[in-house]
Amino acid sequence: MxxxxxxxxxxxxxxxxxxxxxxxxxxxxxxxxxxxxxxxxxxxxxxxxxxxxxxxxxxxxxxxxxxxxERPQRRLEFLRDWAHWLYGWGPQVAILEPWSTALGVEVGSNPRWRAGxxxxxxxxxxxxxxxxxxxxxxxPTATGAVxxxxxxxxxxxxxxxxxxxxxxxxxxxxxxxxxxxxxxxxxxxxxxxxxxxxxxxxxxxxxxxxxxxxxxxxxxxxGLRPDPRPYFAFPEVPRRELELVQPAVDWPALRFPLARLFRELQDMLTRAGLGARRWQLRLQGREGRFEDCLESREILSDRELFLELWQGRLQRRPWTFAAETIVLEALDTCPWQGQQRDFWREDLAERQERLLEQWQARLGPEAVYILSPWPDHRPEHAYRLLPARGRPQSWEGPDRRPLWLLPEPRALEDGDVRPHSEVERIQGGWWDGADVDRDYFLWRRGDGARCWVFRDRRRGGVFLHGYFA
Missing domain, CATH: 3.40.1170.60 (MutS, DNA mismatch repair protein, domain I)
Structure with missing residues (x-):
């Protein structure tokens, strides 16, 4: 055997x-x-x-x-959750009938079990x-183990x-x-x-x-005779449901059961090597039904962030009845093996992602935008406002461009401006009616400011367009 x-x-x-x-x-x-x-x-x-x-x-x-x-459905949900957890230790998990409340997992092929x-x-x-x-x-046999x-x-x-x-x-x-x-x-x-x-x-x-x-x-x-059994399969849509002992009418009453369902679903996803970007919440009561969906830019695995996002979302769009049942589903799952973190340094990109998620939850996804580079050589057209759930363009423009551009170029006295760098000529734009013909260069103002200015080759004149840090 x-x-x-x-x-x-x-x-x-x-x-x-x-x-x-x-x-x-x-x-x-x-x-x-x-x-x-x-x-x-x-x-x-x-x-x-x-x-x-x-x-x-x-x-x-x-x-x-x-x-x-008796509650056969509740019992089956409990055993299914345990089965998904046990799949982290072996390739086969089954109910060991006729003991309807016993689960068996084959661990002989698991090196962690063999090691101890x-x-x-x-x-x-x-x-x-x-x-x-x-x-x-x-x-050595499933029936013997039970x-x-x-x-x-x-x-x-x-x-x-x-x-x-x-x-x-x-x-x-x-x-x-x-x-x-x-x-x-x-x-x-x-x-x-x-x-x-x-x-x-x-x-x-x-x-x-x-x-x-x-x-x-x-x-x-x-162990002298085979013992085939039907195995549990991972659900297409991971789902958890909980009947509340006391109806929930506000966020403090909902927070604990929601945290519990998220932990159980997250454990299930982790054992299957999956992560989820979308989470659907349904509240049901005698006087109504509420449904909402939380969408994240990244895989959402942090419980405190999950609760914080739902709190902001439900404050903006609250339910108006006593909720007696809560259902949480993990949607849009994909393979995910966790996130590598720097032990000594907090990740700036992660903090930015968290801030965007919080703003979207409180203000709504349609109210939050990100500034993204855009493949256009004209400075005032080299960025776009995108919804925060989108992804910035990965375009590497010219190196010598300031981060601070003025809303409109400001005219300068021509006699006071002298180039302090090589001239960069920018032309074109006839295809959208914003044709330009300019010579850009760096100019150091009397107070020490490093200014980005251009000379308009068609209309004449010198204009301040931005500042270097």
Missing amino acids: TSYYVAVYFPELDAGLWEQDEQGMAPVVLADGRHRLQQRGPMAIHCGLAPGMSLAKARALCPALRLRP RQAFLEALRARAEGGPRWRWGAA LLALGAADGAGWTVSRQQWAQVWPRLPLSALPAETRVQELWYSLGLGTLGDLAALDDAARAQRFGPYWGEFLQIVA
Whole structure:
């Protein structure tokens, strides 16, 4: 066997997600049709509530208890987000059915895992912090990895090497298998307690008593039979949605959930080696719907800048209702591996980009322009005003041109002006009706100013056109 798998298992996930989304306001449980506890959130576990306990008894022990339904879509979104994160560690990530809240990632081809699993475990703990309960396991087979995770404590796990696996998997308990209660009771009555006990039975007798499935299952656990699974695919439009516990009517109420969605989407994009220039925000409530799009000149990865731009944009165009759901989508994605930064020096171009983004967010993109060079030899036509979202022209004009041009050339007394440099002749412009014929040169004024002047060869006279620094 050359493959190696890590499984991450989330026990009682729906209840944990309810408590997380409601920001720990009260313990949460899910119950079955007989009104007995089926899932418990971490707060409910802390209150001493046990699986199978009647709902009435649970309410007596914990009066603030909240009963919530299953949310398959929310669960799938949570697992999909985790799958995108796990893709940073392996080429294949899948839900390990029949454990619908367990994910498996193939890490055998990852050199970072082969060099040592500590970096992965630290990243895993950081990723899971503040979320639902979780456990992990690592084994040469995906099913074996999830069986190890099932037997671990919350936030912990087990690792078994390829060499040890043949001795370890037969000792795993049958109680961890996804068997019906009737089958589990039958195994217990026959004195079968481990996978090794089940594997020791004659194949024909085992198939006759329990069905052919368990023989195939044992071969999959041992790595003697392939275990193909459908893998998660990266979404075409990365998207995150959050139902707000308290409706948001202003920016302070919206800032934290928006920051959370941006962080989750940014993590997803980073793992996929992507970046986004456009971000679409949708707010939904009982009294209305709001939609706006934030467009950036560069890949937007800085959370504080992201929030600052949205704050300016929403102050200029606010929503007028109580928002109950927030949706954030990353549009216009492209390959991006991050930005190299100078540790000692702040990048001037980056500060300029940030300032332009802030102005556009506050004033609107139609109100902000940049001055761009233009391929024209006539000085007053050698630049253009472009929208700030555009890109300046990359044109290298003549070297001896001042940065400061007067709005209109100013006439000078001819007798006081003497050239202090070579003369540059500029002619042409008949194609747009602004034909010129001038001789430009440097002139040092009496106060020391370095002036750029020209002599008009057609109309006569000397004119001041700009200043050198």
